[in-house]
Amino acid sequence: xxxxxxxxxxxxxxxxxxxxxxxxxxxxxxxxxxxxxxxxxxxxxxxxxxxxxxxxxxxxxxxxxxxxxxxxxxxxxxxxxxxxxxxxxxxxxxxxxxxxxxxxxxxxxxxxxxxxxxxxxxxxxxxxxxxxxxxxxxxxxxxxxxxxxxxxxxxxxxxxxxxxxxxxxxxxxxxxxxxxxxxxxxxxxxxxxxxxxxxxxxxxxxxxxxxxxxxxxxxxxxxxxxxxxxxxxxxxxxxxxxxxxxxxxxxxxxxxxxxxxxxxxxxxxxxxxxxxxxxxxxxxxxxxxxxxxxxxxxxxxxxxxxxxxxxxxxxxxxxxxxxxxxxxxxxxxxxxxxxxxxxxxxxxxxxxxxxxxxxxx
Numbered sequence: 001x002x003x004x005x006x007x008x009x010x011x012x013x014x015x016x017x018x019x020x021x022x023x024x025x026x027x028x029x030x031x032x033x034x035x036x037x038x039x040x041x042x043x044x045x046x047x048x049x050x051x052x053x054x055x056x057x058x059x060x061x062x063x064x065x066x067x068x069x070x071x072x073x074x075x076x077x078x079x080x081x082x083x084x085x086x087x088x089x090x091x092x093x094x095x096x097x098x099x100x101x102x103x104x105x106x107x108x109x110x111x112x113x114x115x116x117x118x119x120x121x122x123x124x125x126x127x128x129x130x131x132x133x134x135x136x137x138x139x140x141x142x143x144x145x146x147x148x149x150x151x152x153x154x155x156x157x158x159x160x161x162x163x164x165x166x167x168x169x170x171x172x173x174x175x176x177x178x179x180x181x182x183x184x185x186x187x188x189x190x191x192x193x194x195x196x197x198x199x200x201x202x203x204x205x206x207x208x209x210x211x212x213x214x215x216x217x218x219x220x221x222x223x224x225x226x227x228x229x230x231x232x233x234x235x236x237x238x239x240x241x242x243x244x245x246x247x248x249x250x251x252x253x254x255x256x257x258x259x260x261x262x263x264x265x266x267x268x269x270x271x272x273x274x275x276x277x278x279x280x281x282x283x284x285x286x287x288x289x290x291x292x293x294x295x296x297x298x299x300x301x302x303x304x305x306x307x308x309x310x311x312x313x314x315x316x317x318x319x320x321x322x323x324x325x326x327x328x329x330x331x332x333x334x335x336x337x338x339x340x341x342x343x344x345x346x347x348x349x350x351x352x353x354x355x356x357x358x359x360x361x
Contacts, residue, residue, distance in 0.1 A: 008057035011064030081136035165292035169244030235300030
């Protein structure tokens with residue numbers, strides 16, 4: 001990419017997209033294009049077609065998606081599969097029709113089977129049953145991978161798919177009802193600390209309510225008071241976490257330095273470039289790339305790390321009536337390392353950065 005290449009970032013305001021925008025700006029890219037949802041609804045086929053025909057981006061980063069935690073994924077199953085398929089279909093197809101030079105599609109490691117080998121290699125995709133709670137979202141993301149692969153193989157496009165592990169960082173979602181585990185723990189533990197220290201005005205302000213009684217009642221619904229924080233499950237599940245700005249750096253590295261042909265070896269051991277309309281005589285699969293640290297931590301260990309960083313003096317209780325989910329989800333990042341990129345921010349440093357960002361905002 002040239003520094004003046006026109007780059008469209010779909011989903012620029014989210015955790016992923018905002019980190020990529022920041023990375024591109026820091027590297028001197030000057031022609032970055034984005035649209036808020038109110039300006040461009042990516043589920044609207046005609047609107048997306050008109051945008052691509054008018055703007056003509058050279059590069060596309062598809063970070064836009066409908067995302068959420070376990071409860072949201074399991075509750076709004078139809079919304080998750082429909083909206084994500086619509087977004088992907090529209091953006092990827094219009095990228096092809098309008099001659100986009102390279103596209104980067106972002107998915108999630110929830111694409112892998114519930115009982116995938118650990119750490120999860122790219123070639124475990126489609127080998128077993130998915131985790132039920134987020135199956136519709138995962139199927140949409142698998143379709144995105146296969147769509148990119150298929151356009152590359154049929155039309156000779158240059159689309160790369162990356163599957164980040166659990167992300168956290170600036171612009172994360174701290175909504176206690178909808179956020180992922182790490183930002184949710186930070187906010188719950190922070191609010192418990194404020195209650196423990198008698199900083200009631202700050203609790204009310206943090207939650208955006210009118211009275212202390214409202215704040216306490218709301219927090220009690222999530223098992224939070226001045227002495228304790230309840231954590232769903234046993235605390236034993238192992239999870240991997242990647243600082244969002246590291247993820248962005250990996251994405252930009254791949255855009256700048258790698259192409260679709262670098263992401264696979266076909267069954268005969270070759271990775272020859274595909275040509276449009278050529279007859280495929282070999283199988284090319286699992287061209288996506290895991291992005292992660294290759295390291296994991298238990299939810300219990302994570303909670304105690306956040307407790308130390310926040311400075312909370314109370315206790316934890318583990319509600320074993322709530323589900324643990326998959327006990328271990330760790331990515332195999334050997335493919336990413338082989339392509340020349342490794343993470344920089346370790347978990348303790350990242351949690352401190354994250355809490356500092358939360359306090360500033």
